Amino acid sequence: MEAWTPPSGPPKGPPPSRDIFAIMGEEAVFRMCRDFYVRLGASEIGHMFPADLEAASQKLACLLVGLFGGPPLFQSRYGPPALRARHLPFAIDQRARRVWLQCFEDTLEGADVTYGFPPAHLAAFRGFLSEFSAWMVNREG
Numbered sequence: 001m002e003a004w005t006p007p008s009g010p011p012k013g014p015p016p017s018r019d020i021f022a023i024m025g026e027e028a029v030f031r032m033c034r035d036f037y038v039r040l041g042a043s044e045i046g047h048m049f050p051a052d053l054e055a056a057s058q059k060l061a062c063l064l065v066g067l068f069g070g071p072p073l074f075q076s077r078y079g080p081p082a083l084r085a086r087h088l089p090f091a092i093d094q095r096a097r098r099v100w101l102q103c104f105e106d107t108l109e110g111a112d113v114t115y116g117f118p119p120a121h122l123a124a125f126r127g128f129l130s131e132f133s134a135w136m137v138n139r140e141g
């Protein structure tokens, strides 16, 4: 099937604060992503993800470590992110995006306590996820 391109184009907003990594640390970023993927696996888009959710979650964790100001783990392990291209094999419509975002919202509930996520940077991170996920949508409807 032909991929659909969001008319809004690639994300234009700012990336997450690069101060986050120094505050959270690598272990908490990986733990947050693991918990997020457990939620994804149990959600209505769970079928899209591989059985080894923990391994899958580590790719997102590597990306976020770099975006949060830590070492560029994703690039050194997997190469250029090219995330829209990497998502094209999966049929992602607005509904799938909403489920993905809701799973992340649920994970971020109380994230300051659970993961030491700096509260001052939470709202901007939510905005980043919303905008970036819009760019991953590749099917109309």
Ligand code: HEM
Pocket (backbone or CB within 6 Å): 045, 048, 049, 050, 056, 059, 060, 063, 078, 083, 086, 087, 090, 092, 096, 097, 100, 101, 129, 132, 133, 134, 136, 137
């Ligand atoms: C719009 C909602 C989204 C859906 C439904 C979705 C779904 C998926 C799926 C099915 C995979 C493949 C998992 C695997 O086989 O290991 C994946 C991989 C990945 N996703 Fe998403 N994703 C979404 C948004 C995002 C966003 C916004 C980001 C970044 C902030 C992201 C980061 C990643 C990364 C880093 C990978 C690993 C890529 C690779 O190397 O294969 N995703 N996603």
